[in-house]
Amino acid sequence: MASGPILEIDGLSVGYATMRGPMRALRDVSMTVPRGGMVGIVGESGCGKSTLMNAILGLMPANGRIAGGRILFDGRDLVGLDAATMRRLRGDRLSVVFQDPMTALNPVHTIGAQMVDIQYRLTGSRAAKRARAAAMLAKVRMPDPRHHLDQYAHEFSGGMRQRICIAMALMAEPDLLICDEPTTALDATLEVQMLDLLRDLQREIGCAVIFISHHLGLIAELCAQVVVMYAGQVVERGSVRDIFHRPAHPYTRRLLDCDPARIRERAEVLPTIPGDVPDLVELPPGCIFSPRCPVAEGRCHTTVPPDVAVADGHHARCLLARPGEGAA
Amino acid sequence: MTRAFEPASANSAVAHAGRPRRRRPDWLRHLMADRLGMFGLVLVALVVIGAVFADVLTSYDPIRMSPRDRFAAPGLDHLMGTDNLGRDLFTRVLHGGRIALTVAMAATAASLALGVSLGLVAGYGPRWLDNALILLFDALRSFPTVMLALALVTLIGPSLAAVILVVVLSGAPSYGRIVRTQVISLKRAEFVLAERSMGAGTARILFVHLLPNVIGPILILASMDIPVVITIEAGMSFLGLGVPPPTPSWGNILNDGFSFIRESIWPVIAGGVPIIVATLGFTFLGEALRDTFDPRIRKDM
Numbered sequence: 008m009a010s011g012p013i014l015e016i017d018g019l020s021v022g023y024a025t026m027r028g029p030m031r032a033l034r035d036v037s038m039t040v041p042r043g044g045m046v047g048i049v050g051e052s053g054c055g056k057s058t059l060m061n062a063i064l065g066l067m068p069a070n071g072r073i074a075g076g077r078i079l080f081d082g083r084d085l086v087g088l089d090a091a092t093m094r095r096l097r098g099d100r101l102s103v104v105f106q107d108p109m110t111a112l113n114p115v116h117t118i119g120a121q122m123v124d125i126q127y128r129l130t131g132s133r134a135a136k137r138a139r140a141a142a143m144l145a146k147v148r149m150p151d152p153r154h155h156l157d158q159y160a161h162e163f164s165g166g167m168r169q170r171i172c173i174a175m176a177l178m179a180e181p182d183l184l185i186c187d188e189p190t191t192a193l194d195a196t197l198e199v200q201m202l203d204l205l206r207d208l209q210r211e212i213g214c215a216v217i218f219i220s221h222h223l224g225l226i227a228e229l230c231a232q233v234v235v236m237y238a239g240q241v242v243e244r245g246s247v248r249d250i251f252h253r254p255a256h257p258y259t260r261r262l263l264d265c266d267p268a269r270i271r272e273r274a275e276v277l278p279t280i281p282g283d284v285p286d287l288v289e290l291p292p293g294c295i296f297s298p299r300c301p302v303a304e305g306r307c308h309t310t311v312p313p314d315v316a317v318a319d320g321h322h323a324r325c326l327l328a329r330p331g332e333g334a335a
Numbered sequence: 336m337t338r339a340f341e342p343a344s345a346n347s348a349v350a351h352a353g354r355p356r357r358r359r360p361d362w363l364r365h366l367m368a369d370r371l372g373m374f375g376l377v378l379v380a381l382v383v384i385g386a387v388f389a390d391v392l393t394s395y396d397p398i399r400m401s402p403r404d405r406f407a408a409p410g411l412d413h414l415m416g417t418d419n420l421g422r423d424l425f426t427r428v429l430h431g432g433r434i435a436l437t438v439a440m441a442a443t444a445a446s447l448a449l450g451v452s453l454g455l456v457a458g459y460g461p462r463w464l465d466n467a468l469i470l471l472f473d474a475l476r477s478f479p480t481v482m483l484a485l486a487l488v489t490l491i492g493p494s495l496a497a498v499i500l501v502v503v504l505s506g507a508p509s510y511g512r513i514v515r516t517q518v519i520s521l522k523r524a525e526f527v528l529a530e531r532s533m534g535a536g537t538a539r540i541l542f543v544h545l546l547p548n549v550i551g552p553i554l555i556l557a558s559m560d561i562p563v564v565i566t567i568e569a570g571m572s573f574l575g576l577g578v579p580p581p582t583p584s585w586g587n588i589l590n591d592g593f594s595f596i597r598e599s600i601w602p603v604i605a606g607g608v609p610i611i612v613a614t615l616g617f618t619f620l621g622e623a624l625r626d627t628f629d630p631r632i633r634k635d636m
Contacts, residue, residue, distance in 0.1 A: 064532055098533030105532075110525040115547040124543060125533050172529070 011082060013182050013215045014040040014063070019076035019086075021055075021062050030287045032058045033239045036076070037314070040183065040232075045209060045216045047226030047247075049262070050236035053284050056219045059236075060185055063217075064101060065093040081182065098125065102176040106188040108168035112160035118144075118171055119156030125175055143174040146211075147204060166197040170204070177208060184209075185217045190225065198222075202229055223266045227251055235259050238284050238295045241314075245321030255315075255323035257303075258296045294326065302327060365627045372623020378616025382609070386432035395423035397430040398581045406599040416601035418591050424605040427583035431606075434584040435613060438495065438568040439561045442502035447557050449503060450510025451550070455541050457511065458518025465515070472508035480505045480567060481574075488576040498577045502564050510553055517549040555628055559621035562614035569610050585610050 021033040033055045040046045050056055061067050063078055065085060078085040080101070085093065105111040113121055122140035123133060137156060144152035147170040160168060169189060176184055186205065190198040206229060209216050220226055226233055226247070233250040235243040235258065243256040254260045261280045282299035285291055291298055297307040304327070312326045366372060385392065401421035409416045415424035457468040478486075484501045491497055521527065522545070530540055571577035572586025573593075580587050585606050592602025 066528070066531055094534050094536060096534070097531070098535070101532075103529065103532040105525050105529055107525055111529045113526045113530075113544050113548070116544075124539075125530075125535075127539070128534075175529075175533070 011042075012039045012079075013042045013044075013081055014038075014217075015077075015079040016059075016063075017077045017079065019059075019062065019078060020074040021058055021067070022072055022074050023068070024070040024072070025288065027288050031074075031239060031290065032071075032287060033062070035314075036236075036239075036241050038234045038241060038244055040215050040217060042182075043209075043213050043215055044232065045206075045218060045230040046232040046234060047230035048217060048219045048234045048236060049221060049223060049226055051221065051284060053238075054236040055239040056236060057187065058239075060103070060187055060217075060219065063185065064097060064103065065090070066097075098181075099128065099179050100182045102179065102181045102184055104169070104172050104176045104184065104186045104189045107192045108165055108172050109192065111172050112168060114160055117157050117159055118163075122156070122171075122175055122178065125178060128179075139178070140174075143178050144171070146177075146208065147171070147174045149174070165193055166200070169193060169197075169201060173201075173204065173208070177212060177214070180212050181214050183215045183217065185219070187219045188221070189218075190222070191220070198225065205229065223251075223263065235262065239287055240295055240324060241322075242296065242325070243321075243323040245318070249318065249321040253318075253321070255317045255321065255328040256296075256325045257300050257327070259323075261301070294324075296325075366623055369623040369626065371619045372626075375616045375619025375621075375623060378612050379620050382432050382613045382616060383436065385429045386436050389426070389429035389433060392429060393423065393426040395426040397422065397426045397583045406595070406601075408599075409601060415605040416599065418588070418602040418605075419595045419598065420591075422583075424588065424602060427588055428585070428605055428609050430583040431585040431588055432609060432613070434495070434578055434582065435565050435568055435609075438498050438502070439564045439617075442499040442506070442564050443557050443561055445499065446503040446506035447510055447553065450507035451514050451546070451553060453507070454511035454514025454549075455518055455545065458515040459522055459537070459541055459545065468511065469515070472511050475504055475508045478505070481570070484567075484571050484574075484576050488571075493571075493576050493579050495578050498568050498571050501571065502567055505567075506560060506564070510556070513556070514549050514553060517552075518545055521545055521548055551628060555621070555625045558624055559618065561621065562617040565613050565617070566610065 016036055016038050019033055019036040020031070023030045023032055036055070036059065038046070038048075048056055048059070058071070061071070062073060063080075063085065065088065067073070073086050076086065080096070085096075112118070116124070119137060119140055122143070123136045126136045126139065129136065141152040141156060144155060149155055149167065149170055155163075160171075163171065169192075173189070189205075190201050193201060202225060205216065205218075216230075218226060218230055231247060233245065233247055234241055235250065235256065237258050243250065243254065243259045245255075249255075250259060251263065254263060258280075261278075264278050265280060267277065280299055285295060285298060291308070293306070293308040293310050294300070294303070294312050297303045300307060307326055310326060312324050314322050314324050315328050316322050317328050389397075399422065401417070404413070404417050404421040405419055407413050407417040407421075413423050413425065415428060418424055418427070453468055453472075457465045475483075480501065483505055484497075487501055487504075488497050491500075527540060527544060530544055535544075568577055568584065569586035569589065572584040573590045574586075575590070577586055578584040580591075587606075588602060589606030589610075592599075592604075592606050596603055
């Protein structure tokens with residue numbers, strides 16, 4: 008197997024054409040996913056998590072355009088790759104688990120029919136494909152998988168459906184699995200089960216995982232690396248330890264303050280970050296977070312901060328961040 | 336009574352409950368409970384059996400004239416009497432049933448195939464193609480069927496093919512529009528995105544995933560269009576735009592009878608009653624099927 012990271016995104020910018028002008032949904036996004044590693048992406052709604060996922064998969068909507076940068080998957084640039092080649096990668100080396108297991112399965116086909124259908128690239132008898140499907144369901148700890156193959160999606164609970172979706176995504180033993188908030192639609196008790204399951208399967212298959220979530224606790228539990236996104240930018244990235252114990256960007260700090268699991272004292276009002284995510288058509292001139300930043304100085308409103316390495320492998324996009332003083 | 340709780344039978348009960356239940360008994364029971372639907376089924380069965388076994392059920396030739404027997408009243412020799420040329424009406428009605436059913440099946444199948452494929456393409460394809468196809472659908476639908484029939488027959492002459500073409504041109508756009516609308520609402524569904532993220536191509540998404548989602552209501556609608564097609568065929572034949580005489584078609588029988596209604600009313604009755612029986616039968620059956628499989632579609636659709 009080749010060395011180097013399985014996915015390396017370098018200076019990726021994505022825009023959407025809108026009625027009001029180009030919306031700059033992603034700006035100069037860089038991140039690295041090591042082979043077999045687990046990377047968490049955290050950020051509010053509308054920060055560009057889904058756009059990033061679609062850009063990696065090559066499934067941009069018609070008005071979306073990659074304006075610059077590279078997406079190196081196993082050393083090959085996916086930007087500008089022709090549709091047919093991209094299609095061969097999807098479902099073979101790249102696959103996705105979606106947020107809502109209620110709508111991610113086709114309602115008119117049985118689970119077995121869908122799981123056999125997605126093996127269309129393989130040769131082999133229907134019975135062999137069915138056996139593979141049943142084996143995969145057993146791997147996601149579905150009891151009595153053979154019999155469940157003949158059931159429809161609506162006959163399963165949300166947790167079971169998400170297991171089925173995970174089984175389908177892992178069927179081809181991909182190199183990279185993207186989980187787009189896979190536990191958001193599930194009960195809290197199921198979240199933990201699903202995390203254990205994902206971790207075990209990831210070890211077994213050895214695939215790399217990008218875990219998109221707005222739940223910091225889950226990411227801390229599961230991932231080694233964290234990427235914090237805000238309004239289409241990566242504001243901070245580093246190891247889980249760096250991000251949670253030595254956050255260098257004010258946004259990350261505020262985000263951690265807002266995590267209910269970390270609030271120790273009784274609070275009348277739960278902490279929030281005042282203000283709204285900025286308009287991505289008319290960007291503020293300086294730092295994207297400056298309008299909401301509690302520690303912003305004058306220059307923050309005029310100068311776009313560069314990506315600063317505060318420590319080895321720990322980057323933050325803040326004028327106030329200094330190398331070696333991550334704990335500011 | 337206590338024997339029922341013995342392990343063996345308890346096991347089989349559990350196994351039975353665990354199996355996914357097959358739907359067949361459910362819908363069949365629902366359909367059987369619909370009395371009007373069952374009545375429709377009987378009428379449809381009469382028409383179908385009559386058409387299929389026409390050669391066995393009578394010994395007469397549907398087009399051989401026998402002027403001596405003209406305008407005979409119904410009797411043992413001629414169950415429905417004879418027409419102005421002495422042809423046995425019962426035989427002509429049975430053979431007319433063949434024409435009616437052939438047109439109904441062929442035209443409905445063709446308009447389904449055409450309408451559903453164009454609807455899938457319009458719904459899933461690029462916006463300009465959608466606009467172009469919708470314009471075409473609306474243009475075709477804006478013609479009254481009879482006007483369309485007159486125009487087409489003027490161009491290609493009266494024939495069975497002309498009847499089918501008229502039905503397809505007037506029917507396919509309706510299916511196309513419905514399929515298009517459903518595809519548009521489904522194509523953003525997450526399972527389609529999931530399929531695309533698995534590398535599925537457009538054809539696979541359209542035919543394996545979207546088609547089964549939209550086809551159910553369309554098939555029900557098509558079954559309810561069959562009586563309409565039968566009346567279009569009979570109407571065109573009556574006007575001389577359909578199947579050319581002497582081929583027996585219910586419309587032709589009605590037309591011949593209509594010209595000689597002063598001599599005998601039996602040919603008109605022989606031509607009219609089968610049309611009523613067939614359209615009523617298919618309508619009742621179609622409505623029962625609709626109520627069974629898709630209670631959401633309303634009568635007025």
